[in-house]
Amino acid sequence: MNHIPNSIQARDIASIVHPQTNLALHETQGPVVMERGEGIYIFDDAGERYLDAAAGLWCASLGYASERLAKVAYEQMRKMGYYHLYRHTSHAIGVELAERLLQMAPVPMSKVLFQCSGSEANDTAIKLVWYYHSAIGKPGKRKIIGRKMGYHGSTSASISASGKPDMHADFGLPFPDFRHTEFPHWYRMREAGESEEQFATRMADALEKMILREGPETCGAFIAEPVMGAGGGIVPPRTYWQKMQAVVRKYDMLFIADEVICGFGRTGNMWGSQTYDLQPDMISSAKALSAGMQPISALLVNERIYQAMLDESRKLGGFAHGFTYAGHPVTSAVALETLKIYEEMDMLGHVRSVGPYMQQVMAGFLDHPLIGDVRGVGMIVGLEMVRDKATGAAFDPALKLGARVDRLARKHGLIARSIGDRVAFSPPLIITETEVDDMAARLRRALDDAYAEVRTQ
Numbered sequence: 001m002n003h004i005p006n007s008i009q010a011r012d013i014a015s016i017v018h019p020q021t022n023l024a025l026h027e028t029q030g031p032v033v034m035e036r037g038e039g040i041y042i043f044d045d046a047g048e049r050y051l052d053a054a055a056g057l058w059c060a061s062l063g064y065a066s067e068r069l070a071k072v073a074y075e076q077m078r079k080m081g082y083y084h085l086y087r088h089t090s091h092a093i094g095v096e097l098a099e100r101l102l103q104m105a106p107v108p109m110s111k112v113l114f115q116c117s118g119s120e121a122n123d124t125a126i127k128l129v130w131y132y133h134s135a136i137g138k139p140g141k142r143k144i145i146g147r148k149m150g151y152h153g154s155t156s157a158s159i160s161a162s163g164k165p166d167m168h169a170d171f172g173l174p175f176p177d178f179r180h181t182e183f184p185h186w187y188r189m190r191e192a193g194e195s196e197e198q199f200a201t202r203m204a205d206a207l208e209k210m211i212l213r214e215g216p217e218t219c220g221a222f223i224a225e226p227v228m229g230a231g232g233g234i235v236p237p238r239t240y241w242q243k244m245q246a247v248v249r250k251y252d253m254l255f256i257a258d259e260v261i262c263g264f265g266r267t268g269n270m271w272g273s274q275t276y277d278l279q280p281d282m283i284s285s286a287k288a289l290s291a292g293m294q295p296i297s298a299l300l301v302n303e304r305i306y307q308a309m310l311d312e313s314r315k316l317g318g319f320a321h322g323f324t325y326a327g328h329p330v331t332s333a334v335a336l337e338t339l340k341i342y343e344e345m346d347m348l349g350h351v352r353s354v355g356p357y358m359q360q361v362m363a364g365f366l367d368h369p370l371i372g373d374v375r376g377v378g379m380i381v382g383l384e385m386v387r388d389k390a391t392g393a394a395f396d397p398a399l400k401l402g403a404r405v406d407r408l409a410r411k412h413g414l415i416a417r418s419i420g421d422r423v424a425f426s427p428p429l430i431i432t433e434t435e436v437d438d439m440a441a442r443l444r445r446a447l448d449d450a451y452a453e454v455r456t457q
């Protein structure tokens, strides 16, 4: 495609390397240029309106524009637009946010470390696993076990913890100390006749075998999302978490709950850890913490880890880790206000009321010839597209069904997130029942078109 000289599209191609984008295709296709938002809808520069059922990247919990958050950022910038937390300095807004997060934590947590992204929160958590075990005299416990298809970010360590071979390829990653246990996608990975409970036992056994194979004295931590996001919106099979956590504890490993997607209401509780009764040692959070309006993340650590960090400071003379923008006053002010908005609007009540409606409407897609399974929790739902509904047999990957549905959904004014042959939905948490109906109507048109296309092939 030839783009008009000097158009945003042409200038974009000449100037930006886009994340998670086929750069060769981008040179010919160019970008869709987004311009403004209204509630859960986003508009491109041609005036097309899209219902964003992905909340951007699972983060725009309050939609796309907010006078109130804008005002808070503006006021904070006028008062003090920057200061850091290094070397014994602080500011009230950072303290207030940290206190609020500790009060909200699903299990007792001791302290908060701030960063700017989910990747950095998980990167910090991984460093702290190594630091903690060194501090307690077990420096050999360095291995981090994640899961196939788990996603924890793009920094060298957080992507190493992620089970995404496509994101390791040619970067020479993962780093040597990272392992990935089984993908807990019951519908796709189950054996014939295997119940969710039996499957969960097999998953926990696989983790235990991996730990024994590696040597428990080398295994430092397990990192996982309560509900897998980028893996396809995969809800854990029944009894999975209970069994997995028992294995992690048995071998004296730390547990990092990556709440970057699940945190702040997505699963119908404030934390995914509450929905699934998790007892993590560290919790990473980001995204909806600031409704996606400012780049901020928070890592919560428990007392056991903090005490070890304290010992290290006594020994080494300081905690040698940090980011220039950690606890940035503007991002902290916006996050704090976001949390106040959640409370005032009874965001949890809203998710608990509209979430089940969304799950019920989406379950209606089981009547569609392409859909074999629909599963979700709170305001996450994943639809599995299958060639044969009776056997669950998958489509030929060459058909690129997911990408096809993405393209057709956009044609019908819907942004969804396809992952292989799954389509995941995680709309802004403010979505109403009427908007859920709108989302479903657009999706049905896209699936009908996709079915018509694949039938002719």
Ligand SMILES: Cc1ncc(COP(=O)(O)O)c(C=O)c1O
Residues within 6 Å of the ligand: 057, 116, 117, 118, 119, 120, 122, 151, 152, 153, 154, 225, 229, 230, 258, 259, 260, 261, 286, 287
């Ligand atoms: C579960 C999870 N953890 C971590 C990340 C990385 O967050 P960020 O892109 O802010 O670095 C993501 C991003 O999608 C995520 O879904």
